[in-house]
Amino acid sequence: MAATFYNLNLESGLKKLDDYLLARSYITGYQASKDDLAVYAALSVAPSLEYVNVARWYNHIDALLKMCGVTEEGAGVNIGSSASAAEEAPSSPPVSDQKAPAADDDDDDVDLFGEETEEEKKAAEERAAAVKASGKKKESGKSSVLLDVKPWDDETDMQKLEETVRSLQMEGLFWGASKLVPVGYGIKKLQIMMTIVDDLVSVDNLIEDHFLVEPANEYIQSCDIVAFNKI
Numbered sequence: 001m002a003a004t005f006y007n008l009n010l011e012s013g014l015k016k017l018d019d020y021l022l023a024r025s026y027i028t029g030y031q032a033s034k035d036d037l038a039v040y041a042a043l044s045v046a047p048s049l050e051y052v053n054v055a056r057w058y059n060h061i062d063a064l065l066k067m068c069g070v071t072e073e074g075a076g077v078n079i080g081s082s083a084s085a086a087e088e089a090p091s092s093p094p095v096s097d098q099k100a101p102a103a104d105d106d107d108d109d110v111d112l113f114g115e116e117t118e119e120e121k122k123a124a125e126e127r128a129a130a131v132k133a134s135g136k137k138k139e140s141g142k143s144s145v146l147l148d149v150k151p152w153d154d155e156t157d158m159q160k161l162e163e164t165v166r167s168l169q170m171e172g173l174f175w176g177a178s179k180l181v182p183v184g185y186g187i188k189k190l191q192i193m194m195t196i197v198d199d200l201v202s203v204d205n206l207i208e209d210h211f212l213v214e215p216a217n218e219y220i221q222s223c224d225i226v227a228f229n230k231i
Contacts, residue, residue: 002035003020003027003028003035005017005020005039005042008039008042008043009042009043009044009045014047014048014051014054015051017039017051017053017054018051018052018053018054019053021053021054021056021057021231022053022231023144023176023193023195023231024057024144025057025060025144025146025227025229026057027039030146030191030227032060032061032064036057036061037061037065040058040061040062040065043058046058046059046062049123049126049127052127052231053231055123055127056123056229056230056231059119059122059123060119060229062119063118063119124230141197141198141199141230141231142195142196142197142198142230142231143195143196143198143228143229143230143231144193144194144195144227144228144229144231145193145194145195145196145203145225145227145228145229146191146192146193146225146226146227146228147165147190147191147192147193147194147207147223147224147225147226148189148190148191148223148224148225148226149161149165149189149190149191149192149211149220149222149223150183150187150189150190150220150221150222150223150224151187151188151189151190151219151220151221152219152221153187154185154186154187154188156219157219158180158188158190160219161190161219161220162178162190162192164215164216164218164219164220165190165192165211165216165220166192168206168210168211170200170201171197171200172196172197172199172200172201173194173195173196173197173200173201173206174194174195174196175192175193175194176192176193176194176195177192177193178190178191178192178193179191191226195231203225203228207223207225211223
């Protein structure tokens with residue numbers, strides 16, 4: 001089922017898109033695709049920093065186009081010029097249902113798109129400056145993080161592995177969609193999304209202090225950050 005957006009150059013359309021991108025890095029899936037290009041092209045100008053999620057996504061896609069282009073097909077997206085109130089809300093399949101990247105190129109592709117660009121850093125600095133200039137107290141930021149959690153071998157119980165990951169609960173940590181991705185020789189890795197409050201959760205500490213020690217390391221061989229985006 002394709003995602004659908006209307007009136008992207010109007011305040012109502014941008015607000016719907018901003019809400020949609022709150023916990024997503026891309027329009028569909030875990031890497032930039034032609035769906036992102038379709039929405040990017042539908043925006044006549046760069047979005048205002050008022051729409052922080054749209055601005056973050058727009059700057060990221062703009063940087064990717066300048067660096068290497070986008071070739072992933074995507075799951076499909078529809079762009080319209082008007083809609084009824086019932087139709088305005090964007091719809092898309094759950095994140096866990098998106099097509100998995102090819103096993104051979106998985107790590108390289110996701111790592112590339114997960115890099116923070118100079119444009120993203122500049123956008124973050126501009127948002128901070130805008131908040132400071134307005135005299136408003138800056139709220140604690142949030143980030144959307146995609147993790148690769150790898151088992152020891154093909155005999156590892158992946159259901160137990162995911163249960164072990166999700167059993168970690170702390171203030172400022174919210175688990176999202178997940179899926180199993182083949183990596184070869186019958187082995188699959190767990191890809192899982194999470195949203196964190198930056199001031200409360202350190203992803204590096206989370207991995208080192210909880211996932212790579214007993215009892216979690218009975219199932220988890222390694223855990224890597226493959227995408228990290230401010231929201």
